[in-house]
Amino acid sequence: MMRPLTLVCALVLCAGPFVSGIRAQTPVVVITNAHVLPGEGAAIENATLVIRDGRIASLSGAAPEGATVIDAAGKIVTPGFISTETALGLVEIDLEDSTRNAGPEDDDADPVRAAFSAADGVNPASTLIRVARRYGVTSAITVPTGGLISGRGALIDLAGRTPDSMVAARDVSLHVNLDDGGVSATGGAFPMALTRFREVLADARLYGQNERAFERRGLRELNVSGPDLAALQPALAGNVPVVVRVSRAADILRVLALKESERVNIVLSGAEEGWRVAEEIAAADVPVIVHPLENLPSTFTRIGARFDNARLLAEAGARIILTAPGAHDVRNLRQEAGNAIANGLSREAVLRAITVEPARVFGQADRGAIAVGQVANVVVWDGDPFELTSAPTDLIIGGRVVTLRNRQTRLLERYRRLESVRRGPPRAAPAPTNEAAGTAE
C-alpha cells in the first residue's frame, strides 16, 4: 500500500511529527502502574500510559473502554532503545555476500557512494529484526558500510510488513569512513582519504550552486557521479549530519576542523581515543557515537581505547550516543549500556544515550522519550533493563503490541523436547567412543 505522506516526507527529509507504518485505527494500548524511566527528565511513578494512534496520548488518567491493558506493576517501563549505526535489515549472514545489502562487495568499487541509500535495501523479513527486539531495541539507524563515503542511513522501526511501513525516515545521515577502512579504500594513507573527502564536498558544493550548468556540461570536470553529488546536498545544507568513523585522537581533531571549514554537521563515530581530546570535542559541540565495550588497542589508530571513554567524554560535556556494533548483536545494546553504567556513567545519561540522544542527533524530535506526543515505542521490563537477567515482557512499536517471538524462539520451541523432532527410524545405539557417559551434575 502506497502512502503519499511517506514519500513526501522522505523527499523533504522531514523531521517533523510523523509516524510511518501506523494505520489510522490501531487499538488503544494502556500500560498501568508504570514505573517509567522516560529517557529524559525524572522517573515517573505509577503512571498510566495511554497509547493511541501510534503515539503516547497521556501519562495519567483512566484506561479507556476496550483498550488493551498491560499491567506493569512491579515492572519498569522505558522508551524503546535505538540502535545507532547498525546494518539491521541490510545483512542476513555476514560471510554470505548474496545476503548483504550494506554496500558493494567488490574491492574495486568506487569508494564514493553518497547516493547509496540504506532505505532502499531494508528487508522487513530479515530474521535479525525480531531477534534485535528481544532485549528492547525498537528502532535503528541502519547504515551502509565500506568505501570512503558509504552512503546514507535510514531510521527504521523494527516492525512492519513492507519497507515503507518500516522505514520511518529515509536518509537521516551521511556516512564517511576516515578510519582504516576508508583510508585503505582511497589509497592507504589518511591524508589521501581526507583530501578525497574534501574534494568530493567541493565538487558537490559547485554542483549545488550550478545544477543547471552541470546538466548542460558547463562545469569543470567533476570527479563524482551525478547521483552522488545530488545526494550530498542535504549534508552540505546542514540538514543531515555527516557521521565520520574515526579513531585516533589526532585524526579526530582533523575531523572536528571539517565542521568549521566545510560547514557540515559532524557526528563522530567510534572515537576510541576521543577521551584524549574530550575538551575539543565538547567545545565543537560534536556528538560522539561510542561503543562502550571497546577497550582493546585493536589497531594502531586506537592504541588508547578504554572502557571509560564514554564517561570521560560526557564529563567534558560532549553529547554521547551508545551503540552495539554490527547487526546480529544489536540485542546486546542493553548489555553495552549496563557496562557503561558500570564504568561510571549515570543511569539517566546511559538511557538517554540509547533513546533521546540518537533521536535528536538524527533529527527526530518526536521520538526517543516517554512523553505526551512522542511516537509510542515502549518497552515493559521484568526488572532493571540494564541487568543481564532481565528481559522485556511487552514491547510496543508505533503504538502496537508486537510479538517477542523470533526465528530463534521458534527453533527453541521445536527443540525444547527432542522426542518430537523429525528423525530417522530408531536403531540400536552405537557403542560410545568415550569410556563412560558423563553428566554435568
Place this chain on the structure above:
Amino acid sequence: MRPLLPLLTFALACGAATTPAETTPDPVAADPSLPWSRAEAPPLAIETDVIALVGAEVRDGAGHTFAPGVVIFDDGRLVAVGAQDDVAIPEGATTIDASAKVITPGIIDTHSHMGVYPQPRARAHSDGNEATSPTTPEVYAGDSFWPQDPALTRALQAGVTTIQVLPGSANLIGGRGATLKMHLGRTLREMRFWGAPDTLKMACGENPKRVYGRRNSSPSTRMGNVAGYRAAYQAAREYGQSLADWQHNHRLWQIKRATFERETEAREERRENGEALGDRPDDPGPAPTPPTRDLAKETLWSVIEGNTLVQMHCYRADEMANMLDVAREFGFSIRSFHHAVEAYKIRDLLHAENVSVSTWTDWWGFKLEAYDAIEENIALLHEEGVRVALHSDSPNLIQRLNQEAAKAMAAGRRAGIAISEHDALSWITRQPAWVLGIDELTGTLEAGKMADVVVWSGSPFSVYTHVEQVYVDGLLRFDHRDGVARGGATDFELGQNETESF
C-alpha cells in the same frame, strides 16, 4: 608436553600381551626407550605467606556457598575453604577482609587466540593459522604465543586465570593448543600450565573448505574435509602400528640378546671347566632401528591413545554427528566441540558419547553455519547432562564471561529450564577445567587444588559488578585498587600516546 607418554603406555600394553615375557624365565628388559624423550615439567616452587580471605560469600564452583566464608591458601595451594564458623584461621596467616565481596574460582576460557592473534591486529602478528597445509598437527600454538599481547592484561583483570590458546580454524587439524596460567611473564614457559594434558585443535565446516577451496586445492567441500581427517588418522594409525611393531621387535631382540649373552657366558664357563662347549649361541645382531620420527603422526597417534584431548571447532549438528562417526572409526575421542551452536539439536548424542561443548551464549549469524544458534543452547545442554563450557574466542568477550553466563542462565530459566547460579558458575570454572583435563588441579575452590581465586565486588552475574582481586596459584596478579594488572601495562603499551613534551 609429553609425546613420549602414549608410546610408553602402548609399550606397556604390548608387554602384557606378548608371549616371550611369559615363556622365558628372564625378567623382560625395560621397555625400549625412544630416542626423543623430553624433560618433565619443572615443579612449581611458590612460597607465600598463608593468606586467608575472610568474610566473603564464597561460591566454590562445586555447588556450595559459604556465607560468610573463608578461603585459605598457602604456597599456591588451597588449604581450606568453608564457612567462617567452621574453618580455623591458622596462626600467622595474612588475613584479608573480604566481607561484602563474592569469591569464586578463577575463570577458565577453553578457546582463546590471545598471543597468537594479538592486539593490535597486524600482519606481523598473524600467527594463529599455519595455513600452508590443511593438516598440521605438528605445530604448537605455544610456539606462536606472544606474551606481550595487551589483551592478556585485560583478560586477567576480568578474572581469567587459565586459558587454552588454540591455533585458528583454517586447517582441518590446526595443531596443538597451549594451556596457560595467567602469570603474565616474559616467556611461554613462565605461563605454561604444567601438568595440563596436550590438546589438539581440529576444525569442521566452512573455514577449512573456504581457505583451501579459494586456492582451488583440497578441501573445498565438507566431504573433502572428512576425507582429510580420515587420511590423516589412517596414516597416524599405520605410524602407530609401525612404532608398536618396532617396540615389539625390540623387545624380542632384547630377550634374544639377553639369552645370547647368558649362553655365551655359560659357554665360557664350560670352556674354563673343560666341558663340552655345545652349539654357538645365536647372535641376534644389532638392535632394530626405530621408524623415522614423524611429529605430525605422533601427535595424532597420541590422540588415538587417548593422551591428547581433541578440541574440535564444529558448528552444525549434522557435522558434529559425522565427526563422532569418524572418531569411532579411528578409535579416538572428541573432548569438546567448540562453538557448536547447534549442539542443542543433538544433545542426546553428545551426552551418550560424553563429549563436552564449548560455546558462546548468543553469537550467531556471522556465517551460515552459525545461523541456527539460540540463547538457550547452553541451558538445554546442561539440562541433558552434557558438560558445557562458556568460551570466548575473543579478546573482547573474554573480559565478561561472567556476564555471558548470566545471560545464558536467564535465557534458560525463561525457557523453563532449572538453572541454578551454581550451574552457571560451573560453565566458566569447573566445566572448562574438565574440557582441558585439569579438573583435578583447578576449577573449584577445594583444599589441595591450585589457589586460582577471584574476589568480586558483588554477584558475578550482575552487569554492575567488577573484579576486585585475582589470585593465580595464590599470587595476587590483579588488585582493582591498582587499576591495572600487577607489573603494569604490557611492554607494547608502555610509552604509547605520550604527547606531552615537558
